[in-house]
Amino acid sequence: MANTATVDELGHSPEVQGKNYLNQTAGVWSWLTTVDHKRIGIMYLVTVLVGFGLGGIFALLVRLELLTAKKTIMDATQYNQAFTLHGAAMVFLFIIPSIPASLGNFFLPLMIGAKDVAFPKLNLLSLYLFWIGAVFMLAAIVTGGVDTGWTFYVPYASGVSTTSVISATFGVFVMGFSSILTGLNFIVTLHKLRAPGMSWYRMPLFLWSLYATSIIQVLATPVLGITLLLLIFERAFHIGIFDPTLGGDPVLFQHFFWFYSHPAVYIMILPGMGVATEILTTHSKRRVFGYKAIAFSSVAIALVSFLVWGHHMFVSGQSELSSAIFSFLTFFVAIPSGVKMFNWLGTLWGGSIKFTVPMLYGIAFLFLFGIGGLTGLFLGTLSVDLHLHDTYFVVAHFHYVMMGSTAIAFFGGLHHWWPKMTGKMYDEKLARVGFALTFIGFNWTFFTQFILGTRGMPRRYYNYLDQFQPLHAFSTYGSWVLGTGFLITFICLARSLKSGAPAPANPWDSTTLEWQTQSPPITENFEKAPIVTLDAYERPAEETA
Amino acid sequence: MSTSHAEHDHEHGHGSTNGDHVPHVLPFKVYIGTFATLLFLTVVTVAASYVNIGHTGNLIVALLIATIKASVVALIFMHLKWDHKFHGIIFVSALLFLAVFIGITMSDTEFRGEAEAIEAKNPVDLKDPFKAQRTGDIAIPKEIAPAAGGSAAPAAGSAAPAAVPAKH
Numbered sequence A: 001m002a003n004t005a006t007v008d009e010l011g012h013s014p015e016v017q018g019k020n021y022l023n024q025t026a027g028v029w030s031w032l033t034t035v036d037h038k039r040i041g042i043m044y045l046v047t048v049l050v051g052f053g054l055g056g057i058f059a060l061l062v063r064l065e066l067l068t069a070k071k072t073i074m075d076a077t078q079y080n081q082a083f084t085l086h087g088a089a090m091v092f093l094f095i096i097p098s099i100p101a102s103l104g105n106f107f108l109p110l111m112i113g114a115k116d117v118a119f120p121k122l123n124l125l126s127l128y129l130f131w132i133g134a135v136f137m138l139a140a141i142v143t144g145g146v147d148t149g150w151t152f153y154v155p156y157a158s159g160v161s162t163t164s165v166i167s168a169t170f171g172v173f174v175m176g177f178s179s180i181l182t183g184l185n186f187i188v189t190l191h192k193l194r195a196p197g198m199s200w201y202r203m204p205l206f207l208w209s210l211y212a213t214s215i216i217q218v219l220a221t222p223v224l225g226i227t228l229l230l231l232i233f234e235r236a237f238h239i240g241i242f243d244p245t246l247g248g249d250p251v252l253f254q255h256f257f258w259f260y261s262h263p264a265v266y267i268m269i270l271p272g273m274g275v276a277t278e279i280l281t282t283h284s285k286r287r288v289f290g291y292k293a294i295a296f297s298s299v300a301i302a303l304v305s306f307l308v309w310g311h312h313m314f315v316s317g318q319s320e321l322s323s324a325i326f327s328f329l330t331f332f333v334a335i336p337s338g339v340k341m342f343n344w345l346g347t348l349w350g351g352s353i354k355f356t357v358p359m360l361y362g363i364a365f366l367f368l369f370g371i372g373g374l375t376g377l378f379l380g381t382l383s384v385d386l387h388l389h390d391t392y393f394v395v396a397h398f399h400y401v402m403m404g405s406t407a408i409a410f411f412g413g414l415h416h417w418w419p420k421m422t423g424k425m426y427d428e429k430l431a432r433v434g435f436a437l438t439f440i441g442f443n444w445t446f447f448t449q450f451i452l453g454t455r456g457m458p459r460r461y462y463n464y465l466d467q468f469q470p471l472h473a474f475s476t477y478g479s480w481v482l483g484t485g486f487l488i489t490f491i492c493l494a495r496s497l498k499s500g501a502p503a504p505a506n507p508w509d510s511t512t513l514e515w516q517t518q519s520p521p522i523t524e525n526f527e528k529a530p531i532v533t534l535d536a537y538e539r540p541a542e543e544t545a
Numbered sequence B: 001m002s003t004s005h006a007e008h009d010h011e012h013g014h015g016s017t018n019g020d021h022v023p024h025v026l027p028f029k030v031y032i033g034t035f036a037t038l039l040f041l042t043v044v045t046v047a048a049s050y051v052n053i054g055h056t057g058n059l060i061v062a063l064l065i066a067t068i069k070a071s072v073v074a075l076i077f078m079h080l081k082w083d084h085k086f087h088g089i090i091f092v093s094a095l096l097f098l099a100v101f102i103g104i105t106m107s108d109t110e111f112r113g114e115a116e117a118i119e120a121k122n123p124v125d126l127k128d129p130f131k132a133q134r135t136g137d138i139a140i141p142k143e144i145a146p147a148a149g150g151s152a153a154p155a156a157g158s159a160a161p162a163a164v165p166a167k168h
Helices: A028-032 A037-065 A076-112 A120-142 A156-160 A165-192 A205-237 A250-282 A291-307 A320-348 A357-380 A382-388 A392-422 A428-454 A466-499 B003-011 B028-049 B055-077 B085-109 B114-121 B147-152
Strands: none
Touching: A037 A076, A037 A120, A037 A392, A037 A466, A076 A120, A076 A165, A076 A205, A076 A250, A076 A392, A120 A165, A156 A165, A156 A205, A165 A205, A205 A250, A205 A291, A250 A291, A250 A320, A250 A357, A250 A392, A250 B085, A291 A320, A291 B085, A320 A357, A320 A382, A320 B085, A320 B114, A357 A382, A357 A392, A357 A428, A392 A428, A392 A466, A428 A466, B028 B055
């Protein structure tokens, strides 16, 4: 036991002062063989940021091509590959693993007062599987690309496309296992490793969102695995499953695909909602309004997400009965989403809001998710979707949800937890510039696409009618602003790593457990297992008195 | 699981007083009995296939036997009968989950193309494309509605008379 005269303000004994998970061991090998959830989280973070960069480059190329109504910089085949790789990289290499695998891995054990996840070696295995899957995807890019769209629809993907479909789909198949293992690990960790006193209702709401996400990952991802394996069998061995010329049913592929991929939308957005909750409560110094409502709305979203996949197939030949059922069920998603939205606003109401960089991202999330969510109701309405299906309205809608909400929440979370992860503060002014350009550039790019869509511009078209050119050009200019915003953000964070001021243990005066240890944390997270006596967002009596 | 982790688990082992693992050893003859039951039910399945009670009937019998076999495996071989109730809930949830997937998908595969058949019976008159629909569930605007029915009814929300046949 440490001498109380020599412990620091967080009660750390001299033995652990100055030590942390980054400097405890050194060398590449120590990272590659680590079972420390924090290091694994950091390696995931680097990987997903590379995926984001890759997807971002393809996005800028696609937008540049669409600057003019005819050929601008690439031919039609290259364009098909560019938008496919943009989608595939962003979905599978970035958004799906972004928050759970990087921020979740790093903070879940810290937030429940545990030393690690339940299965640390399985955690490392999931990272390796992710890397192996990513290698197959990269192999697909260099050995002929993929031009099917990220949805790999049949019969084009199974019998027509001459690109590297098998390599890409097998990569996604392997990455699916990584996702399942991470989800499983999180579920067991939350059930078994909570610190003494950390009841379910004392957990930070980020963890409830990760729990709901994990349920989806474990239940839905195997269906994607089966689907892609069947697609590979059909493509490689001409076994008739989905291809009508082989006796298959192409709409059945869409049922299989969307049975995973619609819940996958919630794998993407639920962790973002959790991050937003942490940011909004911390930076407004207000206890979360409606804790249980937010917690259970996460679980409700996870459950309802399994019942609405057919709203992607209103015009693909599915029965009218199915379409009507799916349209009806789709509206149920709006209820828990609305519950969250109003509880977030309730949390901000009367709070002492500080417009820190994470808070700016948090408020942007509310704004962008509001637009993304509400336009989803347009598309869920059967009769309206018949007109808007496969137009830029859809493109704008899901970018508002995936990028405007999830990616914005991810970058908000990154700024929120950056001091804890790296032990460094960042240049607030530069980070604000990065945020402002990102927010403006995003709306510039994608709000324009709502207008394009309602005017009838179909998605994925290489050439388009001249009447759409001004709006397309306007959207492309916005993408340059957006790209600049992200570039500045990365420069800001890189500068922080190099020369940022040392971060205190709790720079935002947060109440949750991860801030009660040093920045960056020691390998064991806490020197002594914490005993929790307060709710996640409750301040000690002497502070509130 | 590493040693360090085992210690960790020990430290935070609260809230799980019973632990996950419920050791339960069954007599060997129970396993043999279960195996024999499964074999017997397999024979019954084959035998039932030779009795013609209609397509649906045979299907129901086969599924019933398969369900009994799966239940025996889950309950006895997998020890679910003596396990935590929570694990049973998870097991049943998995089946429900599968039922949702297959059930809702069948709302497509079983009813696909029905609207086309209805439209084929009532082809749309291109010169007056909404004419046929007025005979269905679409409200008839007041100025088109029959004078007798329209006089007393309020202007908005008057329902279409379903009995008016389409004239083609």
